[in-house]
Amino acid sequence: MKKTIGRTIPSSDALTIFDACVRRMNFTQAGDALGLTQSAVSRQIKDLEEFLNVSLFERSGRHLTLTDSGRDYWEKVVPLLDELEAVTVRIQMRHTLRNSLDLSVAGSFCNRWLIPNLPDFLKENPGILVNVTSRVGPIDLTRSQFDAAIINSPTQPAGTTTAKLFPxxxxxxxxxxxxxxxxxxxxxxxxxxxxxxxxxxxxxxxxxxxxxxxxxxxxxxxxxxxxxxxxxxxxxxxxxxxxxxxxxxxxxxxxxxxxxxxxxxxxxKYSYWLAWQSTQAESEALLAFRRWLEARCG
Structure with a gap:
């Protein structure tokens, strides 16, 4: 079967087909969803099993069930596929829009302040896309996909550049x-x-x-x-x-x-802070968002 060049991993096509089969437990239905024939799906699954040297499905006529190895592999692979797709979409969007900002926001601030006021920012800054994720608890920006975060903290968040919004x-x-x-x-x-x-x-x-x-x-x-x-x-x-x-x-x-x-x-003792990594300092979207936030919260 095809595998990723230079990596001991199967092709993304094989993994996508495997995921579709698990969700439907039927090769024909998985093929219909992906625009493939039943035989093509069956061949891909067989090749994947040979590549992994394990059985992924137990077959009884047309009835499929996952083996223990199959379930374990699927549960670990699907989050990776989802993240790969999300990263790819974000990159594509950056090429089609002038700029974008992936933002993590403290839950209460997100619902009670940011979302009601965000239409004003977007109206003042056409072409900038703000992707918002509501979050409870601390966040490590150096190990996340976010460009910046709005944090509720008693002290200035360490390891980032920050702007204090309001106590x-x-x-x-x-x-x-x-x-x-x-x-x-x-x-x-x-x-x-x-x-x-x-x-x-x-x-x-x-x-x-x-x-x-x-x-x-x-x-x-x-x-x-x-x-x-x-x-x-x-x-x-x-x-x-x-x-x-x-x-x-x-x-x-x-x-x-x-x-x-x-x-x-x-x-x-708490304040709300906008925090970002130094690598994002020149981001057009972040700069515009920071200026808008400071004007609104100052």
Missing amino acids: LTLAAYGAPGLLPGAGKLDAETIASLPLLHLKEMPDAWSDYLAGMGLPNLKVTAASFYSLLLLSCEAALAGLGIALLPPEFVGEDVKAGRLVRLSQHSIQT
Whole structure:
């Protein structure tokens, strides 16, 4: 069979045919999907088995089942095919567009800030494509396919070039139907309401109420949420009062879906950063995106 020149790996055609057969467990249907005859598919699978020196399928008439070796090989090969295809598509897109940016974004920032504002960037920068992946947790840009990342971190991310977007400041918000009346609320009233807590900042409500004159108050929780995004959605649903970044809920406040309970706010140890590798410093797309972000967040 054909193999990749200089490599002890089969051709991508053989692997694609193998994947199609596994997904359908039928050589004829796999051939129909790929525009090949049943005999051509069968021959490719036979050649692949000879190349690997293992049986990939057990055959019983027209019925196919994967062998243990076949399943193990398929589970390892498919992610590699998917990544090869993704890399190829990205390269093709870079040739057809003026520029593109592959961006990893902290989950809450992505949903509550970037996506609602991104149409403005694309309108101001026609021809630039921004590919967005929402992510929770740290990322190592040196070992990823991303050009840049928006990160929520207490310190400047190490090993990258960064621009600080804004510090994470929290204020109290709630759905109108959950509040005892119109106007700003005092600390005692806020403390009496169901309070939604963030797992990463379990002392945030204690700090907030202490700043309003209620130190050492034992704060009870309505529920704990792992992300600012989830805490925001819970507040919108009327499940409790949440501490949220004002940058994330401006449109909800304007529309009357949320009400800010007090002018008081607290600044957390976290900030949002745009981070990128030095090799991307001259990227037209990254430069335009960075300037736009800094203008919006500054």
